[in-house]
Amino acid sequence: MKQKYKFFFKRFLYYFYGEKFFKRFNYDWSKYPSRIQIIQSIIDKKNFKHYLEIGCDRDVNFSNIKAEKKVGVDPIRGGTLRMTSDDFFKQNNDKFDLIFLDGLHTYEQTIKDIDHSLKFLNNDGVIIIHDCLPKKIWNQIVPRIYGHWNGDVWKAIVHSRTYTNADTYTCVADHGLGVIFKRKNRNQLDLKVNFKNLKFSEYYYNHEKFMNLIAYKNLDSIF
Numbered sequence: 521m522k523q524k525y526k527f528f529f530k531r532f533l534y535y536f537y538g539e540k541f542f543k544r545f546n547y548d549w550s551k552y553p554s555r556i557q558i559i560q561s562i563i564d565k566k567n568f569k570h571y572l573e574i575g576c577d578r579d580v581n582f583s584n585i586k587a588e589k590k591v592g593v594d595p596i597r598g599g600t601l602r603m604t605s606d607d608f609f610k611q612n613n614d615k616f617d618l619i620f621l622d623g624l625h626t627y628e629q630t631i632k633d634i635d636h637s638l639k640f641l642n643n644d645g646v647i648i649i650h651d652c653l654p655k656k657i658w659n660q661i662v663p664r665i666y667g668h669w670n671g672d673v674w675k676a677i678v679h680s681r682t683y684t685n686a687d688t689y690t691c692v693a694d695h696g697l698g699v700i701f702k703r704k705n706r707n708q709l710d711l712k713v714n715f716k717n718l719k720f721s722e723y724y725y726n727h728e729k730f731m732n733l734i735a736y737k738n739l740d741s742i743f
């Protein structure tokens with residue numbers, strides 16, 4: 521309850537000092553397959569063996585994924601290793617086929633997790649990132665001031681869309697699943713900005729172009 525009042529107070533302050541843009545997307549996530557279904561179907565189709573999840577929490581996803589070798593990293597609970605993603609990548613020597621990023625939902629941490637993952641991803645592997653499609657401004661404000669929080673992970677997707685040697689998409693399912701391949705970018709975004717400073721209104725008006733959206737039914741076409 522105390523937390524709810526704190527959020528209300530912070531939202532009140534935000535009305536004065538923050539970006540004022542209140543258009544929203546109407547994604548109904550209950551109509552799409554879940555991250556668990558999508559991740560498992562990729563593992564099965566590609567015969568992937570090594571799975572890494574960053575940010576496991578109550579293992580809702582981690583415990584349902586079937587793969588020969590699974591590593592789960594979380595400093596608080598769940599998974600198999602109790603540490604932050606930065607500490608994990610510092611000491612890791614293994615390569616993975618599918619890496620699911622769902623740790624700290626800030627632009628700064630997510631782009632770091634993406635860069636580290638590209639280093640430890642097998643050449644035909646894939647990175648999946650949760651929470652890339654916030655529906656409204658409140659969902660993505662950092663620090664969190666609203667119940668449902670996607671954070672500003674979407675800015676890390678826009679940033680990786682500008683890479684030459686990574687090919688980035690956003691699958692429209694389960695709050696937006698970023699999909700990154702280690703290959704030449706097939707649709708490189710030409711944008712030179714401070715990605716942290718991007719506005720929600722820019723995300724709204726350039727949605728398709730920034731996020732490189734792909735319907736889950738067409739996912740096979742990019743593998």
Ligand SMILES: C[S@@+](CC[C@H](N)C(=O)[O-])C[C@H]1O[C@@H](n2cnc3c(N)ncnc32)[C@H](O)[C@@H]1O
Binds near residue numbers: 578580593605622
């Ligand atoms: C949204 S939850 C993960 C949910 C889970 N992947 C699922 O699909 O059900 C985010 C988790 O990230 C963890 N986390 C926060 N900062 C982290 C970091 N720097 N490195 C790794 N995990 C982190 C939190 O402890 C929390 O358990």
